[in-house]
Amino acid sequence: xxxxxxxxxxxxxxxxxxxHDQDTTDEPAFLRACRREPVPHTPVWFMRQAGRSLPEYxxxxxxxxxxxxxxxxxxxxxxxLQPVRRHGVDAAILFSDIVVPxxxxxxxxxxVPGTGPVVAEPVRTHADVERIRRxxxxxxxxxxxxxxxxxxxLGTTPLIGFAGAPFTLASYLVEGGPSRTHAKTKxxxxxxxxxxxxxxxxxxxxxxxxxxxxxxxxxxxVQLFDSWAGALSAADYRTYVQPHSTRVLGGLADAxxxxxxxxxxxxxxxxxxxxxxxxxxxxxxxxPLDVATGRIGADKAVQGNLDPCVLFAPWPVVETEVRRILAxxxxxxxxxxNLGHGVLPETDPDVLTRVVDLVHQxxxx
Numbered sequence: 001x002x003x004x005x006x007x008x009x010x011x012x013x014x015x016x017x018x019x020h021d022q023d024t025t026d027e028p029a030f031l032r033a034c035r036r037e038p039v040p041h042t043p044v045w046f047m048r049q050a051g052r053s054l055p056e057y058x059x060x061x062x063x064x065x066x067x068x069x070x071x072x073x074x075x076x077x078x079x080x081l082q083p084v085r086r087h088g089v090d091a092a093i094l095f096s097d098i099v100v101p102x103x104x105x106x107x108x109x110x111x112v113p114g115t116g117p118v119v120a121e122p123v124r125t126h127a128d129v130e131r132i133r134r135x136x137x138x139x140x141x142x143x144x145x146x147x148x149x150x151x152x153x154l155g156t157t158p159l160i161g162f163a164g165a166p167f168t169l170a171s172y173l174v175e176g177g178p179s180r181t182h183a184k185t186k187x188x189x190x191x192x193x194x195x196x197x198x199x200x201x202x203x204x205x206x207x208x209x210x211x212x213x214x215x216x217x218x219x220x221x222v223q224l225f226d227s228w229a230g231a232l233s234a235a236d237y238r239t240y241v242q243p244h245s246t247r248v249l250g251g252l253a254d255a256x257x258x259x260x261x262x263x264x265x266x267x268x269x270x271x272x273x274x275x276x277x278x279x280x281x282x283x284x285x286x287x288p289l290d291v292a293t294g295r296i297g298a299d300k301a302v303q304g305n306l307d308p309c310v311l312f313a314p315w316p317v318v319e320t321e322v323r324r325i326l327a328x329x330x331x332x333x334x335x336x337x338n339l340g341h342g343v344l345p346e347t348d349p350d351v352l353t354r355v356v357d358l359v360h361q362x363x364x365x
Contacts, residue, residue: 048342098164161214230265249277285340301334
């Protein structure tokens, strides 16, 4: 799809300038908030902001499988830019999927519409782990190509790279697909700890390389998604998960970009997640941000945490909730406004745009 994108000097949302356009510092508000520095306004972006809630996304993705979409730099570029143009958010997040690097590592899988990742041969043995090869930059060169295209298009708007954390990736590989109980995952974890740690160690290596490729190509922050870590107790998280997330986040300590760590249902895990090495800890909607900050510590910024379902309420309710979260976020040394999970497909994009405007106006310093 050559010629799909249009070069935009400066910020990629010229018709909807955001508050950081007037900032006199060199760093955009998003990066400053991640580093717990003063900001002209609370920055905002949304998980899954590039996706099914946008009609332009549904149009451009029509008939194209998800994995193919993630491997086409021109398509990735256009999809990533769509919410920046439409909403005027303070950061773009690379359009991809958490299973992209494990597919590049030789795992036979597909992303089935309406279901999610489905793995042909779930991991059961050490031999299965050995078949998952470590990746190199060449294995995911299309991701680096997309990042370079986006950096050129986005101007001053930062691009966030991302990857799935070892536990969440392992859960897909062991279960063979999405699971509500993670019963097979936990059975392997408890029943064969050596195999479990071998699998997560291999996935940590793959994830670390995947993020390094994105950073080398120009992303200015990264987010490690541990979507299913909330299925664990704090003790199990520390024993079976934290060492591998620490390997990934710690491996990026000298990369010079903020590291965000996020999981769903992780209120009781926040202290341990903070210890894993992130600069920013994402918080879902189940715990107030000021309470979360007390658990995370004053040396981390926070991200969150509007319930995605609030966006379906009447606007006065949305406005009240946004203002409440902004107020709670003031307790943190840095706050990036976001949802407590991803944008739901049925969300009205115009409501997201109004939320961005409200966050910028209500938090202007």
